[in-house]
Amino acid sequence: MTPRVPDSPPAILATYRFPSGVNAQKQAEIIAIGQTLGSTGAHFAGREAALAACRGDVLSVAVNEHESFATVRFPAAxxxxxxxxxxxxxxxxxxxxxxxxxxxxxxxxxxxxxxxFGIDGLRAKVGVPKRPLLMAIFKPALGLTAHDHAELIRSVADTELDLIKDDEILGNLASAPTLERWRACRPLIEAMRDRRGRNFLYAVNVTGRADALLAQARALVAEGANALLVNVLVYGYPLLEALAADPEIQVPLVAHPALAGALSLAPDHGIDYRLVLGKLMRRAGADIVLHPARFGSLPFSAGDEGAVIAALREPAGDWPRVFPGPSAGIKPEVVPALRQDYGDDLVINAGSAIFDFAKGPKAAVTAFFDSLEIY
Amino acid sequence: MTPRVPDSPPAILATYRFPSGVNAQKQAEIIAIGQTLGSTGAHFAGREAALAACRGDVLSVAVNEHESFATVRFPAAxxxxxxxxxxxxxxxxxxxxxxxxxxxxxxxxxxxxxxxFGIDGLRAKVGVPKRPLLMAIFKPALGLTAHDHAELIRSVADTELDLIKDDEILGNLASAPTLERWRACRPLIEAMRDRRGRNFLYAVNVTGRADALLAQARALVAEGANALLVNVLVYGYPLLEALAADPEIQVPLVAHPALAGALSLAPDHGIDYRLVLGKLMRRAGADIVLHPARFGSLPFSAGDEGAVIAALREPAGDWPRVFPGPSAGIKPEVVPALRQDYGDDLVINAGSAIFDFAKGPKAAVTAFFDSLEIY
Structure with a gap:
């Protein structure tokens, strides 16, 4: 038996969109060489075979009236x-x-x-097999002590809330050090678990220089923390990958979209939200990815929303499907429409609508669960 | 003697530019609250003092015909x-x-x-008190073995080249593992040092998940590596800060601008190059920051070029001045103009113009040094 030789080595395909007036064919050729060999190399005689194995090539170019697209194939090696x-x-x-x-x-x-974890693993962890999950955000974002955080958890302790998270702005501040927040909240969180017979997750925001952040994450998990929040675009996908691969950090990872607009909001530059908040987050190890919703307080088109959610949940080989977390200005009123469009595999994420609700946090959680029933 | 109470606590000022049609005053107010407390918090009674200490405020708004600006003051705490x-x-x-x-x-x-290190420390390290430094980039970017890298260094071993760097695309690949590249090059680099009586620096590209990258950097330095290259926008400023603070990594850090365009190239979104490649790089610990030059192969305005270079070198308290590294398509012909505009505190960075030069790398280095003399 001879070993099987594959027809072509594994490849990565990247598609670019150019505004009208740009020669897509020419740009694609620049990308195929410039992003692999870095130079056309007229004087690199004798290296032809090695270079051929590395160079990218233009797979396709499509031009229409307003824009053009090019797909370049890169060797995965x-x-x-x-x-x-x-x-x-x-x-x-x-x-x-x-x-x-x-x-x-x-x-x-x-x-x-x-x-x-992905969707299946997270559902098992919180003991909710079917309905959307509900996540609260501590508010106000700043100005609370660790004790205040614990009191906010106490205010929702007899609800069926599934998760809570720090605001992404809250770092490891002297006014409420990260480990102290977890320590203050832990007894209440474990009491909720024991009362309900299912986990209540607190995604603690991990911050700091990369080395300090990793050490902080390990310390939190060693003290029982059961989820982590990461500002992935600020700290880098490679940091999220490190958390997802770390044998000491066996907890769900919640990705926050802070700074994503700087990469994705301009029309003709940067990187599509579908990649920044969708495919790349899933490939970097996020279990839940927070993102704006078209019914919320941030501008987010139905197209971007649908593309991000699809990228997180659509079949992709044997990659786990992960949870979209529509966020920012989410109120109970918008939940039925979200659920109608996207079904049950969502983490509904609400901050002010819970902790700044006129009738109090407990009534707010009830209102959210009521909104889940009227579908 | 009573302790001095400062009039106001330390603050961070951020200035935003909005295109015409945007209400800058309103947006600045949204930023001042939304990026601090996260909520106006009508129901956060009893927390007024704590919240007042955290909230941002609008310092100034300026409106002209085509755009508007707002500056928001945030508590540094x-x-x-x-x-x-x-x-x-x-x-x-x-x-x-x-x-x-x-x-x-x-x-x-x-x-x-x-x-x-900054400019002064790096000049001391390479023994060049005054002229611009010259840095080469291994080319082709990919397809070379560790042995090939060593041969490229051999080709410039009897020149006065100051530094060499990996192409930013070259990771820790099976075809030329990072540590093997360093090991293959080290004897030649140390021979250059001994012959010249001054260091020749090789900025080795560090890559991988955040934890692996930090471990790789420490391993390289433990084996004698004398500089590191980092794709800061891909791996995150917090990763650069970790390298700059790590007691085991006492070598100059070279920041590459890969991905900076995704943050900075759009006109009305993202973050100015002066921050992305200038102030933030310096504040995150870079000793040399590579950037496009207006005479090179990438579009970069004179304004952006000047703003980045100023941000890296202008007086800023007792922060070290750091080296700008004009890059991408740099040829000897453009060196006099760069030097005329920006003086001698530059790292001239050239790849193809050295390793794809018709008369060979040694002649290319000579041509660059000749270009420094005709000023």
């Missing part, structure tokens, strides 16, 4: 099969080259770091 | 005095809110992680 070398290759230096937007990626199975 | 919590606060969630561009930051002295 040019990367470490991680998000860091992937992003550097497909859009690193080229991002500086002119109006172009990275709009899609097709990735081999082995690129990235698998989410540990 | 809302951050950990690092770049991660800084960026999350000034532009995290708000980046998703609509057309707005972060164009300036005024930071207290204690925000960030100090560059270990």
């Amino acid at each position: 040019n990367t470490e099969r991680d998000i860091g070398t992937l992003l550097t290759m497909v859009f690193g230096k080229y991002s500086l080259a002119g109006p172009a937007r990275l709009v899609d990626l097709t990735l081999p199975e082995d690129v990235g770091t698998r989410p540990r | 809302n951050t950990e005095r690092d770049i991660g919590t800084l960026l999350t606060m000034v532009f995290g969630k708000y980046s998703l809110a609509g057309p707005a561009r972060l164009v300036d930051l005024t930071l207290p002295e204690d925000v960030g992680t100090r560059p270990r």
Whole structure:
């Protein structure tokens, strides 16, 4: 028996969109060489075979009246099969080259770091097999002591709330150090678990220099913390991958979209939300990805919303499906429409609508659950 | 003697630019609350004093025909005095809110992680007190073995080249593992040092998940590596800060601008290059920051070029001045103009113009040094 030789080595496909007036064919050729060999190399005689194995090639170009698209194929072997070398290759230096937007990626199975829980694992962890999950956000975002955090949990302790998270702005501040927040909240969280017979998760915001952040995450989990929140675009996908791969950090990871607009909101530059908050988050190990909702307080088109949610949940080889978390200005009134459009595999995420609700947090949680029943 | 009570606590000022049609005053108020307390909090009775200490306020608004500007003052105590919590606060969630561009930051002295070397320290390390430094980039970017890297160094071993760096695309690949590249090059690099009586630095590209990257950096330095290259926008400023603060990593850090265009190239969104490649890099600990030059192969305006270079070198309390590294398509012909505009505190960075030069790398280095003499 002879070993099977595959027809072509594993490849990464990247699709770019250009505004009208840009020669997509020419730009695609610049990308295919510039983002692999870095140079056409007239004087690299004798290296032809090695270079041919590394160079990208233009797979397709499509031009219409308003824009054009090009897809470039890169050898996967040019990367470490991680998000860091992937992003550097497909859009690193080229991002500086002119109006172009990275709009899609097709990735081999082995690129990235698998989410540990995904939708199925998280449902098992919180004991909720079917309905959308409900997550609260501590509010106000700042100005609370660790004791205040515990009191906010006490205010919802006899509800069926599934998760709570820090506001993404809250770091490891002298006024409420991160580990102290967890320590103050832990008894109440474990009492909720014992009363209900199912977990209540607190996604603690991890921050700091990369080394300090990793150490903080390990320390939190060692003291019983049962979920972590990460500002992935601020700290980097490679940091999320490190958390998702760390044997000491066996807890769900919640990805916050802070700074995503700086990469995705401009029309003709940057990277589509479907990648930034969708495919790349899932490939970097997030179990829940928070994102704006079109019914919320941030501008987010139905198209972006649908594309992000699809990227997190659609079948992708044997990659776990992960939870979208529609956020920012979410009120009970918008829940039925979200559920109608996207079904039950959602984490409904609400801050002010719970902790700044006129009738109090407990009544707010009840209102959210009522909104789940009227569907 | 009574302790001095300062009039106002340390503050961070952030300036935003809005396109015409946006109400800058209203947006600034949204930022001042939304990026601090997160909620106006009508029901947060009893917390007024704590909240007042955290909330931002609108310092100024300026409107002209084509655009408007607003400056918001944030309490520095809302951050950990690092770049991660800084960026999350000034532009995290708000980046998703609509057309707005972060164009300036005024930071207290204690925000960030100090560059270990800066211009003075790096000049001492390479023994070049006055002229611009010359840095080569291994080319082709991919397809070389560790042995090939060593041969490229051999080709410039009897020149006065000051530094060499990996291409930013080159990760820890099976074809040329990072540590093996260093091991293959080390004897030649140390021979250059001994021959010249001054260091020749090789900025090795560090990559991988955040934990692996930090471990790789420590392993390289433990084996004698004398500089590191980091794709800061891909791996995150908090990763650069970790490297700059790590007691085991006492080597200059070279920041690459890969992915910066995704944050900075759009006109009305994202973050100005002066911050992304300038102030934030310096505050995160970079000793050399590579950036496009207006004479090079990437589009970069004279305004952006000047603003980035100024941000890296202008006096800023007792923060070290750090080296700008004009890059991408740099040829000997453009060196006199760069030097005329910006003086001698530059790292001239050239790849193809050295390793794809018709007469060979040694002649290319000579041509670059000749270009320094004709000034």
